[in-house]
Amino acid sequence: MYLFNLYFFIIIFLFCCCNDDEESVLTNMALYCKIRPNKTFVIVEYEQEYFPGIVKNKKNTKVEVSNMVMSLTNWKWPDKEDRLWYHSAQIKEIIKDPELVTATSSRSAIYAVPEIEKFRSKSV
Template identity: 40%
Template sequence: MSSASVPFAESDDSLTWTPEDMDDDLIPQHPTVTETNDAKKGLKHLPEGTFVLVNYEGVLYPGEILKQKKVDYSISAMVKSGNNWKWPDKADILNYLAEDVIQVIDIPIKMGRSDIYSVKELRSYLEL
């Protein structure tokens, strides 16, 4: 047997990647209900003007209750803007069943002079 030396070259295939190495484009853009299996079964009897998180097709959105009806709420929802939220140019008002109202939240915080808002309750869902 010969003890010949074989050259060895490092490759990226053997590296261990961490979340910090990933592009921001690969991070989920919206928090989803599937990430919150312990979400409440809906909230009932909330007054107009209450800010809430709503489930729309499995995605969470912040919004404001405009009117409570017998079995649902009329809610104006915000839209995602980077890591924050804003009110859309044309109001996004839909009726949501009480079971789709996931959580009461604080009033979104305006970021400086822009029309961009921070919703602290959604940050915890994004960090899952």
């Protein structure tokens, strides 16, 4: 049964990523397999912009991510949680936990996400 599920997952994954080259598909699959809900931070691409966030759920070839919002040159959690489902191809990188820069309260905490700089410079 396990092999059938793995085979089914691979077929679905390849179908969803059929516009990518073979190397991209394998990279996306490797990233997807490493993701753990409520533990894994990622960078996602949405409308040609890049955002850090934490994975909340994953199902088939999609992941639900709670995204951070930009605050000047750093990042913070929005007042109202911003959760979206992304195809695994939109997950660009698994990153370390964001680094706390300053906090007066848990709601106003500001974080640095150094890994995102290489992606943000591409979109400018």
